[in-house]
Each structure stands twice: as C-alpha cells, then as structure tokens.
Amino acid sequence: MPDVPPSDVLAEEQRYLDRARAELERMRLHTLSLTPDGGDAIADEALAWALAQRAAGLVDDPATTLFFGRTDHDGGERFHIGRRHVTDDAGDPVVVDWRAEVSRAFYRASRAEREGVVVRRRFGVEQGRLTAYEDEHLLATVAPDEDGRASAILAREIERPRSGPMRDIVATIQPEQDVLVRADVATTVCVQGAPGTGKTAVGLHRAAWLLYAHRDRLTRQGVLVVGPNHAFLSHIAAVLPALGEVQVEQSTVEDLVTRAADGRKAVLVRGEDPSDVATLKGDARLAEVVHRAVWSAVAVPRDVLPDGAVVVTRGTRRWRVPGYLVEDLLAELRSRGIRYEAARTLLPQRLAHSVLQLLEAAGDAPDDAVQDAVARSAEVKRAAKLLMPPQDPAKVLHRLLSDPDFLAANSEGVLDDAERALLAWAKPPRTPGAARWTPADAVLLDEVAEALQRTPSRAHVVLDEAQDLSALQLRAVGRRCSTGAATVLGDIAQGTTPWSARSWEEVLGHLGKPDATLEVLDRGFRVPSAVIDYAAKLLPRIAPDLSIPTSVREDPGHLDVVATPHPVADAVAVVAGLVAQEGSVGLVVAAAALEEAAAALTAAGVEFARLDRPDEDTPRRVALAPASLVKGLEFDRVVVVEPAAIVAGEPDERTGLRRLYVVLTRAVTGLTVLHAEPLPAELR
Known part of the structure; x- marks a missing residue:
C-alpha cells in the first residue's frame, strides 16, 4: 500500500466528517417532517413527543466531532466510531455509535488479540475540526521498546485542560474500563477505584451503554444516578446528555428520601444531629427496630x-x-x-x-x-x-423517638439503654409536623415507608462515593434497584463520614447485592504521578489493605509544598497567577477559612464561584470550595490551604486524613500546598 501524505489523509477524513454532518442534518430534518396520524389522540401525542426527543438528539454540536476513531478490519471493512449513529439515506452506517458491538474492538483490540482489526486510527480534534491522526498497525511487528507505547493523541486528550463540568471519555476509554462499561445488564458491578482511575466516568458511560443496549426496559423502569452532593451532580450533569441520554434522573441520597413520588418534598429537613446520634440512626439495627414498630400496630x-x-x-x-x-x-x-x-x-x-x-x-x-x-x-x-389500622411514616417515627416505652418495647435485644437514650428526643415535638427532622431522620422515615409499602424499583442505579453512606442510606438506595442491577463506585480510602464502610462486602450486603462483581481500578489516567505519589503517603495509615495506585501518564505534573506564615494570602496570589493559564483552578480550604479566602479573592479581583452555595450557577474558572465538597470533582490545578486545619475539621484524625487524601487528589495538572502549621507526619 503506497504511503499517503498526512495532509492528504487528514483532508480526506475531514471530507468524510463533512459528509457525516450533512447526513446527520438530513436525519434530523426527516424526523421533523414526520407527522403522527394514527387516529388515536393519546398515541399521537406520545409519538409526537418521541419524535421531538429524537430530533433533539440529532442536533449537531459544531464544537465537537462526530467521530474520534476508526477501525480497519480483515476483509476491508472500515468503521468510523463516534458518539452517535449516523446513516446515509440507504440506511448504511456512516458513523457507528461507540456503544455498538462492532465498536468494542476500537477499545479492546491489541496485537495479542486483534478482534479482526488491522489498523486502529485515532483523531486529534480542535473545535470540531480534525487536526491530527495516529495509526496503530496491529499486524505489524514492533521493537520491544515500542510495544505498548501510549498513544500521543490519547495522552493529549486525557491531559487536555478543562474548565466547567466533567466531559465524556468516549474517545479515551481504556480496555479495563470498557469491560466494566459493557458488563451484562443483570450484573451488579462494584468498582473500587483510586483517584483519577475514571470510576465515575465508567459508571456514567455504563448507564449510557445500558440505555443503548436495553433501551425499552431501562427507559420504562428508569435509570437513577446517585451522587454525594449537588456540587458533584452539577459537575457530572453534562456527561449523559452529551452522550444523547437526557432521561436519566440524578439525585443525592437526601433528595431521594425526602421527595415524594410526584417530585414534591415529602419531608422537610430542618435540623441536624450530632455525629454520634446520626451514626446510630444510620445503623443497620435500626431497620429491625423500625420493622417491629410498624408491625406493633x-x-x-x-x-x-x-x-x-x-x-x-x-x-x-x-x-x-x-x-x-x-x-x-x-x-x-x-x-x-x-x-x-x-x-x-x-x-x-x-x-x-x-x-x-x-x-x-x-x-x-x-x-x-x-x-x-x-x-x-x-x-x-x-x-x-x-x-390493622392505617399508618403514616411520620407518625410511626414520631412515636418511636417521643415515647420511651414504645422505643424500649421495639428495640429490646437490639439496642442498649444508652443507645435508646441517645435516640430519644429530649423535648419531643407535639406533632410530626412540628418536628425538626434531620437528614438521618429522613432516611429512617424512608425505612418506615418501605416497611409499610414497597418502594418502586428502577431498572438500574449508578451509586457514586458509596463508601460514605450509612447502612440505612445504602438500604434506601438498594430498594430503588431491588428488581434491577447497580453500578457501585467508590474508594474505601476516601471514606470521610463517621459511618464510612471498611469493606465493599459490607456495602454490598446493605445494598442487597451481595453477589456483585468486585473490580479494582488502580491505574490513574487523570491524576499525575507527582500528585498521586504524594497523596499515597497517607494510604498505609488510612487504608492499609488497598494497593498503592499508579499514574500511567507520561507527564508527572507539578507539585509545590510551601511553608508560609500567610497561607491564605499566598494561596490567593498563586490562584491569581494561575488564572492567566489555561484550565480550571480549585482553591480548597478548611470550612473555618472559607470567608477569609472569599474576602481575599474578592480583594485581589479574582472572579470565583463558591461551591458551598449551589444557588450560584454562574460558571467560573476559579472555584472556592470547603474540603468537604470536593469529593468526585477535579480541577486542572488545585491549591490547598493548611492541611492540618482540614484534618482537624473532622471528628477524628483518621477521618481527617482521609478527607485530606481526597483533597490532595483533585488535581489533573498541578498541586500547590501552602501551610503555616506542621504537615501531618505522613507528609513531612
């Protein structure tokens, strides 16, 4: 086969891309031209809605490309792999959806197992135009030092600076990630993933793949994504729509248990429990107490x-x-x-x-x-x-926490006297409506409601940061996928709640999925080696049973640890300098330093968003965040102020060191740590 100049190859591929865009527009216009006329008003309305959704899904985004790769197969077949399926007017594929079975080879083919692929081509893209390409010849014999060499285009895409919400990773899915994404619909997969291994992306792309492969069932029963907080949900909100999936519910656990079926607030949370009370209210034993209380009627x-x-x-x-x-x-x-x-x-x-x-x-x-x-x-x-009188969840729990005799009768042999004293309200409200329900109470109310009536199940639930949930929170999520499967994501080393799990067996048991498949991701693609190696010094203390994660990136990133008498002021100066560079910046401080940091940023003229104020929707390249809200997020550059204060802000040192581990592993390009107080011993 004669060599073709790279410029000619790119020009030919760009023409193919232009053709694909034209075919996509033809598909959209054809969909818009269809008129429901079945003689049934209800059916016509449903069909019109479906057609409108279909047309919306066919809108082209000129800032992206319709395909990012190509596979050439034995026998001469060739497939361009992209984010959606595009056909010509004869129905032949122009672009193949990344979720299609034929696309699997793009992610998994290797010289050892080619899966029929002769050449794998990756494309470099800038603002919707093809700028480069790279071919991997799977039939070729390579020198030992070249075997397994990373793709330069792949590395650039993984390391590309980002601002705003999380992007999809369809162009960079690794073989071990693809295996998890395409796991059988009936299989519950639990992913223990170190920082930067892409576990969140795996969960979201698994949801997109399931909706593609089993659309009727999953659309009918629903898919639910559960995250730790609203900042995290905002961060991931754009991923599934970018993949063409807009009908996926996203929720925190608190929202899940406080919403009624019609979406309205069923429980008004107005209070907060001390740590020891909240821990007890989340204990699995309370499920038995609640069950007894319900049936005592x-x-x-x-x-x-x-x-x-x-x-x-x-x-x-x-x-x-x-x-x-x-x-x-x-x-x-x-x-x-x-x-x-x-x-x-x-x-x-x-x-x-x-x-x-x-x-x-x-x-x-x-x-x-x-x-x-x-x-x-x-x-x-x-x-x-x-x-068997009718019962109301709020009245059952109100009586349980207000009436010491009722609590004692239903917790005999389950709780001791000290635990009952901890649970009981010191000054019981006269009615359930007057109660200052706490987040832990809302989960208990959900448990009562389940004892009264079965909670509807979704077809699939993606649960992120699962290690941080209490036993009763896990039960609340588990009953929402009781007839379906789940994708459970997290990292035992990042458990930062007083009730965080010590093992995945414990988590899966409370979820009702004890037979789940446990997979470990420990190759980091997002966090550079300088950063992950520094943070990993904490692992022997906070999670001695976990393996040390490794970064597979060639760029080691940047790490600066600076002792200074004025950490907040110096951190703001660092942030102001980073704003001139490309990418996002996260300034992470202990909760007690939030106002000081916000005032310093304002005085320095740096525009920023506060992640502790979810009502502030204006996107900013700089985000100011308390340490408690950065889990699951990532920034190109992270500036951390006073690690000792972050540790001291947690109930105990072990939890504080886990919180610090989370904070230190949010950086994609560089990490700067500023401190006046001594660093934790593990980091000195």
Missing part, C-alpha cells in the same frame, strides 16, 4: 373486637369467625414477609375466605363473587381497620 383481636371474633351478616343469618382463627390469620400474614400495607389489603379477603368456609360447611355453595362481597362488607372492613 397489629391489634390483639380480643382488645378491639367483642370476644375477638369477626361477625358477618348475610341475609337472615350471622356468621362468626372466632378469635383464635382471626389470630391465626394475622400471624400467617406477618410470617409471609410482606409489607404492612400489602397485608392490610389481604386481610379482608382472608377474613372473607373464612366466612366462605363456614358457608360451605353449612351446605351452601358460594363462589368468588360472594367472597368479594363479604370482603367489601361493612363488618369486615371495620374489623380489618381495627385489627
């Missing part, structure tokens, strides 16, 4: 009914279901492991069935219609309501 028949019996009048005769049979029915319903409301629904039918047995014993031949009539009779409905 089942009455003893003789306490609410004359002689404990249910009497039903039919015609001129009265039929009596004796108290011992009523007790047996209630015991049988409790033993079935169903929710309280499901048992309440069944109880009238079970009582009616007992009446039918009496009718049959008397020589009658009743049918199902008679049983339904008996179940709907005033006597049975009244008896059922007395035996």
Whole structure:
C-alpha cells in the first residue's frame, strides 16, 4: 500500500466528517417532517413527543466531532466510531455509535488479540475540526521498546485542560474500563477505584451503554444516578446528555428520601444531629427496630373486637369467625414477609375466605363473587381497620423517638439503654409536623415507608462515593434497584463520614447485592504521578489493605509544598497567577477559612464561584470550595490551604486524613500546598 501524505489523509477524513454532518442534518430534518396520524389522540401525542426527543438528539454540536476513531478490519471493512449513529439515506452506517458491538474492538483490540482489526486510527480534534491522526498497525511487528507505547493523541486528550463540568471519555476509554462499561445488564458491578482511575466516568458511560443496549426496559423502569452532593451532580450533569441520554434522573441520597413520588418534598429537613446520634440512626439495627414498630400496630383481636371474633351478616343469618382463627390469620400474614400495607389489603379477603368456609360447611355453595362481597362488607372492613389500622411514616417515627416505652418495647435485644437514650428526643415535638427532622431522620422515615409499602424499583442505579453512606442510606438506595442491577463506585480510602464502610462486602450486603462483581481500578489516567505519589503517603495509615495506585501518564505534573506564615494570602496570589493559564483552578480550604479566602479573592479581583452555595450557577474558572465538597470533582490545578486545619475539621484524625487524601487528589495538572502549621507526619 503506497504511503499517503498526512495532509492528504487528514483532508480526506475531514471530507468524510463533512459528509457525516450533512447526513446527520438530513436525519434530523426527516424526523421533523414526520407527522403522527394514527387516529388515536393519546398515541399521537406520545409519538409526537418521541419524535421531538429524537430530533433533539440529532442536533449537531459544531464544537465537537462526530467521530474520534476508526477501525480497519480483515476483509476491508472500515468503521468510523463516534458518539452517535449516523446513516446515509440507504440506511448504511456512516458513523457507528461507540456503544455498538462492532465498536468494542476500537477499545479492546491489541496485537495479542486483534478482534479482526488491522489498523486502529485515532483523531486529534480542535473545535470540531480534525487536526491530527495516529495509526496503530496491529499486524505489524514492533521493537520491544515500542510495544505498548501510549498513544500521543490519547495522552493529549486525557491531559487536555478543562474548565466547567466533567466531559465524556468516549474517545479515551481504556480496555479495563470498557469491560466494566459493557458488563451484562443483570450484573451488579462494584468498582473500587483510586483517584483519577475514571470510576465515575465508567459508571456514567455504563448507564449510557445500558440505555443503548436495553433501551425499552431501562427507559420504562428508569435509570437513577446517585451522587454525594449537588456540587458533584452539577459537575457530572453534562456527561449523559452529551452522550444523547437526557432521561436519566440524578439525585443525592437526601433528595431521594425526602421527595415524594410526584417530585414534591415529602419531608422537610430542618435540623441536624450530632455525629454520634446520626451514626446510630444510620445503623443497620435500626431497620429491625423500625420493622417491629410498624408491625406493633397489629391489634390483639380480643382488645378491639367483642370476644375477638369477626361477625358477618348475610341475609337472615350471622356468621362468626372466632378469635383464635382471626389470630391465626394475622400471624400467617406477618410470617409471609410482606409489607404492612400489602397485608392490610389481604386481610379482608382472608377474613372473607373464612366466612366462605363456614358457608360451605353449612351446605351452601358460594363462589368468588360472594367472597368479594363479604370482603367489601361493612363488618369486615371495620374489623380489618381495627385489627390493622392505617399508618403514616411520620407518625410511626414520631412515636418511636417521643415515647420511651414504645422505643424500649421495639428495640429490646437490639439496642442498649444508652443507645435508646441517645435516640430519644429530649423535648419531643407535639406533632410530626412540628418536628425538626434531620437528614438521618429522613432516611429512617424512608425505612418506615418501605416497611409499610414497597418502594418502586428502577431498572438500574449508578451509586457514586458509596463508601460514605450509612447502612440505612445504602438500604434506601438498594430498594430503588431491588428488581434491577447497580453500578457501585467508590474508594474505601476516601471514606470521610463517621459511618464510612471498611469493606465493599459490607456495602454490598446493605445494598442487597451481595453477589456483585468486585473490580479494582488502580491505574490513574487523570491524576499525575507527582500528585498521586504524594497523596499515597497517607494510604498505609488510612487504608492499609488497598494497593498503592499508579499514574500511567507520561507527564508527572507539578507539585509545590510551601511553608508560609500567610497561607491564605499566598494561596490567593498563586490562584491569581494561575488564572492567566489555561484550565480550571480549585482553591480548597478548611470550612473555618472559607470567608477569609472569599474576602481575599474578592480583594485581589479574582472572579470565583463558591461551591458551598449551589444557588450560584454562574460558571467560573476559579472555584472556592470547603474540603468537604470536593469529593468526585477535579480541577486542572488545585491549591490547598493548611492541611492540618482540614484534618482537624473532622471528628477524628483518621477521618481527617482521609478527607485530606481526597483533597490532595483533585488535581489533573498541578498541586500547590501552602501551610503555616506542621504537615501531618505522613507528609513531612
């Protein structure tokens, strides 16, 4: 095959890109030209909405390219791989969606296992134009020092400075990441990922792949992404829409448990628990306490009914279901492991069935219609309501935290006296509406609601920073994927809550996914080696069982650790200098130093956004953040002020060192640490 000048190759590929854009526009205009006319107004409205969504998904973004790679296969087949599927007017592919099965080879093919690929081509892109290309010949024999050499285009894309929200990584997905992205829909995957290994991106791209491969089921039941806070959700918000998936719900755990099914606030959180109380309220044992409290409402028949019996009048005769049979029915319903409301629904039918047995014993031949009539009779409905009264989650929890005797009765053998004293309200509010519910209470209310009635399940849940959730928070997320699978993401070393998990087995057990596949990502693509090696000095102390992560980037990045008597003022000076460079800047301080840092930035004339104020939506290249809000975020350059203060701001030293590990690993290009106080011993 004769050599072709690179400029000619690029020109040919650019013409192909122009053709792909023209075909995409043709597809969009064709979609807009379609008119629903099925004779059914409801069906037509649904189809019109679907067509509008389809047309919106076909809008081209001139700042990006429709494809980022190409594979040439045995037999001469050639596929351009991109973010969406583009066809010509005959239906033949012009660009193949990165999620299609044929695209898998672009990510996984190697000289050892070619998967039919002869040449893999990557494209360099700037503002929607092709600027470079790079070919990898998988049939070629290479020198030992060249085997496995990283792609320069791939490295540039990974290390490219960024500002604003997180981008998709479809052009840079690594083989080990692709295996996780394309895992079977029924498989729950748990990813233990060190900083910079792309675990969040893997979770989001897995959601996009599942929606592509199993669209009907996942669209019908829904896909949910759960993140640690609103700053994190804002950071990742653009990824799935960029991949063409706009119907994915994103939520924090707190929002998840405080929203009603119609999206309105079901619980108003107005209070905050001390750390020890919040830890106890998130303990898995509270699920048993809540279950007992809910089912304690089942009455003893003789306490609410004359002689404990249910009497039903039919015609001129009265039929009596004796108290011992009523007790047996209630015991049988409790033993079935169903929710309280499901048992309440069944109880009238079970009582009616007992009446039918009496009718049959008397020589009658009743049918199902008679049983339904008996179940709907005033006597049975009244008896059922007395035996199993309706309940409200807020009233159940209000009584549990207000009534020491009720709490003691339902926690016997589960909690001790000191724990009960910790849970009980010192000054109980008179009504549930007057309660100052806390975030931990909201999770307990969700547990009560689940004991009463099954929570609807999504088809798939992506849970990020899972190591930070309490047992009851994990249960709340788990019941929202009880009939589906999950993608569980996190890093045990980054657990920064008093109740953070010590093992993934613990997390998966509370989620109800004990058979999940656990995978480890420890090759860092985003965090440079100078930064990750510095932060990793903390690992033997905070997570001795985890392997030390490694950075695979050729650029080691920049690390400056500076002792100074004025760390805040000097940090602002560093930030002001970094603004002149490309990329985003994160200034991270302990919560106590936020106002001082904000005032110093303002005085220096540096425009910035405060991540502790989510109502400030204006994007800025500089972000000021308390240490507690940077988990899951990344910046090209990070300036950290006073590590000792960040550690001291947590309940204990171990948690503080974990928080510091999170803070130190947010940098993609460079990290500057300024301190007046001595650094933690591990970093000296």
